[in-house]
Amino acid sequence: MPELPEVESLSRFLAEHVVGRTVERVYPLAVHALKTYDPPVTALEGREFDGVGRHGKFLDLRAGELHLVVHLARAGWIRWYDALPEAPPRPGKGPLALRVRLAEPGGGFDVTEAGTQKHLAIYVVRDPQDVPGVARLGPDPLAEAFTPEVFGAMLAEERRQIKGVLRDQTVLAGIGNAYSDEILHVARMSPFKLAARLTEEELAVLYAAIGSTLRDAIERSRGLALRDLKSEKKSGLRVHGRAGEPCPVCGDTIREVSFSDSSLQYCPTCQTGGKPLADRRMSRLLK
Template sequence: MPESPEVEALAEELGDRLTGRSLTGVDVVEFRTTKTRARPPESLLAASVAGATRHGKLVDVAFGPDTHLVISLGRHGWARWGGADDAGREEDQPPALVILEFDDGSSLELTDAGDWVSLGLWVVDDPGEVPAVAKLGPDPARPAFSRAEFDRAVAGRRKQVKAVLQDQESLAGIGNAYSDEILHTAKISPVRRAADLAPEELDRLFEATVDVITGAVAAQRGVTLAELKDAKVAAMRVHGRAGEACPVCGDTIRDFSFASTTAQYCPTCQTHGEELPLKS
């Protein structure tokens, strides 16, 4: 699942390449991706891109001051350049569900590699009209993110701390991978209740949240769309590393069950040696 560091890099690359370019063609292969049926992506034809920004895990491509194409990549969505940029593409790449063509001959293909369609597009006057944007909590990647915002989102919550980190209405942009990395850095068990964290644990968690997310944003900046997923995987210390040695203590990183997926942790660093339950 793309999270804020990858989506930030995506938005920056789109802004760099598409600002000033006019939309000349739209091919919606999968109609379920269009969430504003009265304003489909085709309604943007001939409009010029004014820039691209990020809201949590969503991309906002502005077409002038009052029109926005908001893209939710969902769980398995991504973007790639088509046309002359697709030379050497591997054959097993996911299909393009939406193709946007521009007046310089470039094309942007929006893909979804899942068994169900999670990619979604909205054409709106204001990004806040998209429910997922309107409900977003504060974003740890933003320079103005404060300890007060973090405490309001986390402190005293009865939910497991990993679930709080991934709750987009609490904190924007964090998913399964970076929540694993944050909790490992903070040396906190993912199944602890946020309300049970001691003040010094909240201090560590705040610092780890900011450091991991802002560090990943900086590391991903300038990485091409084709390389971003691999760059994310390569940077992970515990997420996706089950069976490998923890880079801090050398213990074996383990899987545990979380919601409808699995996540990873280090028993020595995070759970005082206790092994969390695996998915049944």
């Protein structure tokens, strides 16, 4: 799933390639992905993109008073083309959900979604806050307003485990399963530690880990083509998706806890005092 660093990299790439360019045609191919109908997605035609931004994991392409907002979900992606085929695309069972063709000198981009589970979401709105998922977002962890004091106040009353808190988009915008694993490994913290019980020192360490992990991931992606961003993310992860491999910090074997629809990875030596976590849905430290 694209998370904050990948969506930030996508927004920077698209800002360089579409700002100042006029939309010639929009081809909506996957009706299930379109979550709005007024204004229609074709209302973008003839408008010039004048900005690209990000709201958590939501990509925002601004064209005057309209915003094309895209949530890539688990398997969505953006594909850029310097030149597009002249023939219009046909609806079908392939991954193509939306094509945006730009006027001279041509080119454009596709919004795609692989796999059978379709969760891609595309909106055309006058205000990004009209998108329910955007309106519910918590603060951006890379914003200047997200200070250690703000972070501490947010967690003070949280009775949940810190892994779940970091993934909750209404608490922090943009962090998902992969980077929450990475952040907690950097912070040397158990994913099941209760958020409200963090000491001031632990809060400071976790706050620093959030910023450094996300910024490092963005920096690694600087200058890469869109097709290379996914592989760069995977290669840059230290624990997520690496169960059974040695921890790059201490050499211990990275462990996994599986749930019904996801899993987490961690290092026992670095994060849980050497104790493996029970791999069952109601996981807790083994006694």
